[in-house]
Amino acid sequence: MTTLRRVVITTPILFLLVTFSVFAMMAAAPGDPAIDLAGQNATDEDVARVRAELGLDRSFLVQYWNWLSGVFTGDFGTSYSRRQPVAELIASRLEPTLSLALVAIVVAVVLGVALGVLATVRPGGVLDRIVGVVSSAGIALPQFWVGMLLVMVFALTLRTMPATGYVPLSEGVAPWAAHIVLPAVALAVMPAAELARHTRGSVLEVLDKDHILTARAKGIPTWRIYTMHVARNAGIPIVTVLGIRIAQLLGGTVVIETVFGIQGLGTLTIDSVLGRDIPTILGIVALAAAVVLVINLLVDLSYRFIDPRTVNRVAA
Amino acid sequence: MAVHTSRRLIGAAALAVTMLAAGCGYGPGSASEAPDPGTAVLDREADLIAATTAVPTGFDPHRERTSGERVYYYPVFDRLTRAETGGDIVPMLADSWETAPDAMSMRMSLRKGVEFHDGSPFDASALVASITRAQQLPDSVVAPFLTTLERIEIVGDHEVVLHYSAPTPDMPTVLAGPAGAMISPAALADPTRDLRVDPGTAGTGPYLVDKFVPSQSVRYVRAAEENWDPDAGQLARLEIRFIADDRTRDSAIRAGEIDVSYVNSVVAQSVRQAQLAAQGSTLRLVDVPTSQLAALWIQSDRLPDHRVREALVRGIDRDAIADGYYQGGCVPSAQLPREGFPGYVDDFVDPYPYDPAKARELAAEAGWTRFEISYTAGREALPVIVADNLAEIGVETVLRPGTSIEALTAFRTAQSDSFMYSMASEGTLADTVKWTTADSRLSYDDPELAALVEQASRAVDPEDRERINAQLVTAVAEAAIFVPICHYNTYFLVASDVVGFDEALNGESQFMMDLRYVGRVGEAEPS
Numbered sequence: 063m064t065t066l067r068r069v070v071i072t073t074p075i076l077f078l079l080v081t082f083s084v085f086a087m088m089a090a091a092p093g094d095p096a097i098d099l100a101g102q103n104a105t106d107e108d109v110a111r112v113r114a115e116l117g118l119d120r121s122f123l124v125q126y127w128n129w130l131s132g133v134f135t136g137d138f139g140t141s142y143s144r145r146q147p148v149a150e151l152i153a154s155r156l157e158p159t160l161s162l163a164l165v166a167i168v169v170a171v172v173l174g175v176a177l178g179v180l181a182t183v184r185p186g187g188v189l190d191r192i193v194g195v196v197s198s199a200g201i202a203l204p205q206f207w208v209g210m211l212l213v214m215v216f217a218l219t220l221r222t223m224p225a226t227g228y229v230p231l232s233e234g235v236a237p238w239a240a241h242i243v244l245p246a247v248a249l250a251v252m253p254a255a256e257l258a259r260h261t262r263g264s265v266l267e268v269l270d271k272d273h274i275l276t277a278r279a280k281g282i283p284t285w286r287i288y289t290m291h292v293a294r295n296a297g298i299p300i301v302t303v304l305g306i307r308i309a310q311l312l313g314g315t316v317v318i319e320t321v322f323g324i325q326g327l328g329t330l331t332i333d334s335v336l337g338r339d340i341p342t343i344l345g346i347v348a349l350a351a352a353v354v355l356v357i358n359l360l361v362d363l364s365y366r367f368i369d370p371r372t373v374n375r376v377a378a
Numbered sequence: 379m380a381v382h383t384s385r386r387l388i389g390a391a392a393l394a395v396t397m398l399a400a401g402c403g404y405g406p407g408s409a410s411e412a413p414d415p416g417t418a419v420l421d422r423e424a425d426l427i428a429a430t431t432a433v434p435t436g437f438d439p440h441r442e443r444t445s446g447e448r449v450y451y452y453p454v455f456d457r458l459t460r461a462e463t464g465g466d467i468v469p470m471l472a473d474s475w476e477t478a479p480d481a482m483s484m485r486m487s488l489r490k491g492v493e494f495h496d497g498s499p500f501d502a503s504a505l506v507a508s509i510t511r512a513q514q515l516p517d518s519v520v521a522p523f524l525t526t527l528e529r530i531e532i533v534g535d536h537e538v539v540l541h542y543s544a545p546t547p548d549m550p551t552v553l554a555g556p557a558g559a560m561i562s563p564a565a566l567a568d569p570t571r572d573l574r575v576d577p578g579t580a581g582t583g584p585y586l587v588d589k590f591v592p593s594q595s596v597r598y599v600r601a602a603e604e605n606w607d608p609d610a611g612q613l614a615r616l617e618i619r620f621i622a623d624d625r626t627r628d629s630a631i632r633a634g635e636i637d638v639s640y641v642n643s644v645v646a647q648s649v650r651q652a653q654l655a656a657q658g659s660t661l662r663l664v665d666v667p668t669s670q671l672a673a674l675w676i677q678s679d680r681l682p683d684h685r686v687r688e689a690l691v692r693g694i695d696r697d698a699i700a701d702g703y704y705q706g707g708c709v710p711s712a713q714l715p716r717e718g719f720p721g722y723v724d725d726f727v728d729p730y731p732y733d734p735a736k737a738r739e740l741a742a743e744a745g746w747t748r749f750e751i752s753y754t755a756g757r758e759a760l761p762v763i764v765a766d767n768l769a770e771i772g773v774e775t776v777l778r779p780g781t782s783i784e785a786l787t788a789f790r791t792a793q794s795d796s797f798m799y800s801m802a803s804e805g806t807l808a809d810t811v812k813w814t815t816a817d818s819r820l821s822y823d824d825p826e827l828a829a830l831v832e833q834a835s836r837a838v839d840p841e842d843r844e845r846i847n848a849q850l851v852t853a854v855a856e857a858a859i860f861v862p863i864c865h866y867n868t869y870f871l872v873a874s875d876v877v878g879f880d881e882a883l884n885g886e887s888q889f890m891m892d893l894r895y896v897g898r899v900g901e902a903e904p905s
Contacts, residue, residue, distance in 0.1 A: 098786065100443075226635055325594045337783065
């Protein structure tokens with residue numbers, strides 16, 4: 063089965079599974095969104111009216127079916143609390159999160175791979191030890207703490223970076239970059255640390271192979287050995303880890319957006335869960351599932367380019 | 379040796395980073411002084427950004443979801459009257475008023491020459507249109523406050539008489555809130571206009587909404603026309619942002635990205651941080667008393683035995699909570715109203731002062747051994763302290779954290795014995811007690827208390843009112859339907875060049891502010 067065919071078949075199943083599970087969990091969770099939406103002075107009648115308006119008085123399956131049938135026509139419902147179409151709401155919050163995630167991925171890959179490779183130059187040496195300590199710290203430190211520390215140092219003490227907020231790219235690259243650097247670095251620290259460790263392990267493993275020893279014996283320069291022979295062989299485990307980390311990184315935006323006061327999908331997720339805004343939660347979950355699928359697809363496809371033998375192995 | 383040295387270096391570096399994280403930005407020094415509004419030259423082209431925890435969900439005064447929306451629509455919609463700190467009612471769009479001796483009517487004179495921003499004149503007909511909508515809108519949240527208003531007689535272009543079905547001496551107080559908000563009749567007649575998302579030019583306030591991002595922020599611009607109130611609208615642009623996280627707001631104001639920041643006084647640590655931040659910096663900590671009472675709401679349906687409720691009130695040490703945890707940020711109180719606010723009883727005698735021995739005796743007598751507290755996760759301090767207090771009287775407490783919706787739902791649907799929350803003033807004392815006993819779902823149904831509420835809201839003679847109010851406050855305390863703990867102060871960190879902010883707070887609740895009179899000092903000083 064080709065990667066594409068597998069994705070086409072699994073996507074609808076995954077979509078139904080994920081959205082139904084989330085819907086069921088939200089329905090089973092204690093708390094009535096109608097009580098919150100009806101307002102603090104609402105009578106029982108007011109609450110009942112709001113419940114009926116939102117369709118919350120119907121059975122759980124009917125509610126889910128209504129939502130699902132809307133999705134088939136491109137309607138993801140209307141946010142309970144914001145009175146705004148969910149698709150529009152998510153679109154309005156997409157840019158900050160996308161910027162944050164993309165920059166964080168770039169930082170994580172550049173930093174993680176570079177540190178991992180540097181550590182292999184002399185295994186057990188000072189550089190290797192430093193990378194080991196730094197990557198351990200990067201994995202251990204909570205993202206919110208790293209974020210707060212960055213704010214303390216760069217925004218409040220050195221006054222070189224903004225502490226909060228987001229400026230759209232349309233308002234200029236410089237202000238956009240200034241606002242995105244600290245949160246992206248805070249978000250990237252953990253995946254960068256993990257990538258560094260995985261890169262180090264994978265590269266060291268490849269460096270022990272016979273063909274690398276042969277290449278060294280032939281006098282091929284180290285940089286060529288790394289780029290021509292090591293990179294391809296060590297690439298697959300690194301890309302696999304990267305794929306998993308990118309999915310987790312999206313979850314990390316929830317914390318980082320809160321610390322930096324960025325109004326993206328992360329903060330929207332928190333607000334929606336706390337406010338029991340089911341249509342918005344489902345919209346975000348559907349989007350997150352789609353992103354994870356796309357990432358997995360890209361990771362699968364990247365194997366072909368990194369090491370075509372993997373495709374032949376699967377085919378065989 | 380080299381390894382040891384490296385470890386020491388790493389240790390020293392970690393210590394330095396931690397110390398930097400803990401201490402940077404703070405240091406000894408004196409707090410910034412407020413500019414004198416009398417002498418300061420205001421910069422009429424200035425911007426101001428304020429951040430708060432009130433969520434911008436809409437602008438319709440008659441359909442507000444929470445009182446937090448007032449922060450966002452007060453700059454747009456003027457009311458007939460206005461409450462100052464401490465509850466004094468002063469004119470706004472109403473020039474003057476006179477309540478009849480029997481409080482069955484009130485003659486109100488309206489300010490002349492005022493126009494809504496859409497060009498409609500503000501007159502008696504406009505008042506009738508707004509108040510009629512407040513009464514008749516199916517989902518009006520203010521209609522319960524206008525039940526005695528039978529009809530409005532127009533006696534002149536700018537003069538009306540409000541006729542009541544029962545004595546209503548407190549109508550000026552009611553009209554200082556959302557019920558008294560004046561909305562353009564043209565906007566009200568437009569069926570396509572949804573004031574919840576777009577107030578447009580329907581107000582007479584100093585500002586117009588320029589951009590509204592639901593649940594995020596509202597940006598205002600000063601209305602082009604000269605405002606009827608020359609002291610209002612001192613800023614060219616105003617923005618109010620919702621920033622939920624206390625630390626993020628703190629970082630934003632210390633970095634100079636916002637000019638006004640709400641300090642979460644429910645969390646004592648936030649107040650202490652703000653006090654430190656104001657020392658030796660350009661920030662000023664504004665501290666105003668509010669009528670909001672930290673209280674443990676009791677579900678009377680689940681705890682019908684008065685001995686149990688009395689044991690609960692006697693078993694909680696409010697003085698220790700106020701002094702030990704809040705350290706002055708919350709003033710202990712055994713009565714619902716706060717000193718300096720309407721309804722406060724000077725010679726009030728606490729019917730159930732802290733007495734753990736008596737509480738233990740009552741609990742044992744009633745066979746009460748287990749108690750539940752629902753509360754909003756992240757606000758553990760008070761529930762944990764209360765649970766410790768109750769353990770001393772032999773009652774085991776189950777703490778049930780949840781989202782605010784979960785905690786509120788558990789309480790309102792009687793799935794939990796209590797809810798750690800607060801009580802804010804709902805206008806008059808009678809309205810507040812009515813809300814506390816009925817609408818809040820304390821499920822306390824007492825005909826005698828209801829009769830006292832009725833008497834308090836109808837009493838015309840000032841001496842009678844004071845006497846009945848005192849009876850009401852005492853009766854509420856004796857019923858032990860909630861545990862009063864302390865009245866919160868409200869705190870805001872404000873940039874030192876911000877003028878008139880102290881007047882923006884009326885003490886109604888912690889986050890309430892009306893930024894209409896706030897301005898910023900310009901470069902030049904008067905000679």
